[in-house]
Amino acid sequence: MQALPFATIAFILYVAAAIWQGMTLFRRVPPRQGMVRLLGALGLLLHIPVVVELVSAAPGLLPGFTTSATLLMAVAVNVVLVASLFKPVLNAGIVLFPLAGIALIVATWLPSQGSHSGLTPGILLHAVSSALAFAVLAIAAIQAVLVGLQNQALRHHHIRGIVQSLPPLTTMERVLFELVWSGILLLTLSIISGLIFLDNMFAQHLVHKTVLSLGAWIIFTTLLVGRYRFGWRGMRAVRWTLGGCVLLLLAYFGSKFVLEILLNR
Structure with missing residues (x-):
């Protein structure tokens, strides 16, 4: 699998979700929580296979710095998307979504070595x-x-x-x-x-x-x-x-x- 195209599209989706939610927060556009969740979820669907490839490509069971960062960001995005169905936490995506996209791009360009355990x-x-x-x-x-x-x-x-x-x-x-x-x-x-x-x-x-x-x-x-x-x-x-x-x-x-x-x- 070519990780970079997946990571790039996921980054675009994450940023789009963050921008819309940010503009909602500043009352520039009407709230569209369903759309923001959908964009974030699509980004996550592209995020996960990239993480799987990065983890499987590392020569060890414990991922290194960049792979760990993108793995934890995937978990954080998933948590905020699920939690936002029950609690008003979707605004956290304004920060989390772009960070997840950046971590994904960096990890594809600079894959880290794993360690054995x-x-x-x-x-x-x-x-x-x-x-x-x-x-x-x-x-x-x-x-x-x-x-x-x-x-x-x-x-x-x-x-x-x-x-x-x-x-x-x-x-x-x-x-x-x-x-x-x-x-x-x-x-x-x-x-x-x-x-x-x-x-x-x-x-x-x-x-x-x-x-x-x-x-x-x-x-x-x-x-x-x-x-x-x-x-x-x-x-x-x-x-x-x-x-x-x-x-x-x-x-x-x-x-x-x-x-x-x-x-x-």
Whole structure:
């Protein structure tokens, strides 16, 4: 299969979906959520076979940096498309869809080398829960940014534009914490399964991921405790969510980026 044409068409579909949803958010076009989902789903249908080819072409069971990025983006797109059927999270596609397209194009041009690891059901559970945790918490990060923009606009009495297009602030915050709850449960499963099924999560090549993932878990757990014990909300919730997501991003991609992209190992 020629991956680049599939990746290019998927990129165009993703960008088209993001542009329409972005213009909807700024009240330039009428809402067409069905069309946005369809464009995103078509992009995902082209995205998946490219990921399968990249993973199968890598000489190892664990994908490298660019392949991992496009694989996680596919999971995130799928999660936001499914979740948008039940919750107002489709605006996350404004950021996620173009990132997925860019990751796909980069991965086809710069395929990464895999690493060897025995794939057992336990390791598969760890990998799947890790990918889902990243996807859900990435959506939470974008939701947090929207909550922050909405909060600031209302604080300065700006009630036109983006504020009019978003659900009420209370709804946006409720969805944010539902995403964080879901993400922390998946992250907990990922950490526990890693401790059980990986030979040594504190080995040299995994220590950074383990420590940063545990740090992110502590941040998200503190946020949830603060929410339900002290009523944390607004910008405090936004800052804690984004802080946890930054740590998680570093955990998933930090060393891969340094070793494979910067040091070319």
